[in-house]
Amino acid sequence: MITPKTVLIVDDSRLSRMIIKALILEKYPDWIMLEAINGDQTISMMDSIPEPDLITLDVNMPGMDGLSLVTTIRNHWASVPIVVITANVQGSVSRKCAELKVGFVEKPIDAATIDKALTFME
């Protein structure tokens, strides 16, 4: 039996969390979706949940931004796949993602965006 995968969605936008969750569940209805609205909530969740199979991160969030959060996540889960899904599509952001060895996917989010994001699980 294949164990369903777990995805942690970190985004301050309820709309974005809804869309990401809906599109993943459309493809994989048995997967487990977890959500966090910002960096602080993500950090407080990390001690109480098993390591997810994928984390999606927004960049521009109130408080800790997504790129700073990557380092904190990696200190806890060294090799969890992370993909940034962001409206902040500046070259500087995609370069920082490459340096941090995390995926980079542009909003707006659609089925193709999610397919691209899920490739970072491999």
Add this chain to the structure above:
Amino acid sequence: MFVLNELQQDTLLEIFNIGVGKAAAALSKMTAEEVLLSVPTLEFLEWEEARQHLPCEGKIICGISQRFEGPFTTEAVLMFPEDKTIEFIRYILQVDSLFAQLTEMEQEGLCEIGNIILNACMAPIADIFSAEFHATMPEFRMGTSEHVLSFDAAQANRVIMLMLVKLQLEKRETEGYLAFLSVLPDMQRLSANIDRFISELQK
């Protein structure tokens, strides 16, 4: 009165055209409709005069505003008339609603949509200037265009750069605007960045 020379204006408009094109592409993707763009207009005005040039005169509009600080500072605003905004967000969220006004969730959804479109616009501009913008969180505003563009008495004596682009969604019979406002010190930094960009091109 602050002025840009012809080459600087042309360069600025072209740079913003690239950004607006990306913004339109993002809007088109979200609405599954072609977005028609006007040629951007660029004016340097004192606030009293700028009031006469604001779009959607007399209408209640919904706007999403973000301040971008980086190679220059600008307040960027995406705005649509209120009735069209309601129709538009409910289409994107795929919700039917009996409420005549925007719900909190719809306002939040609009903020995210505005965030995507405004960032899509500003990102290529940052890349062209080999710099980085830091943006505030998107803010929802509703009211007249003066209110949405946060013109107030404190700016009465200031020279403002006002750039406007009309966005048209034909099937939805919707017209919106992207507006960019900068005040004088920011325009001087913008002018310096344009000059640097032009001189790099000429090497």
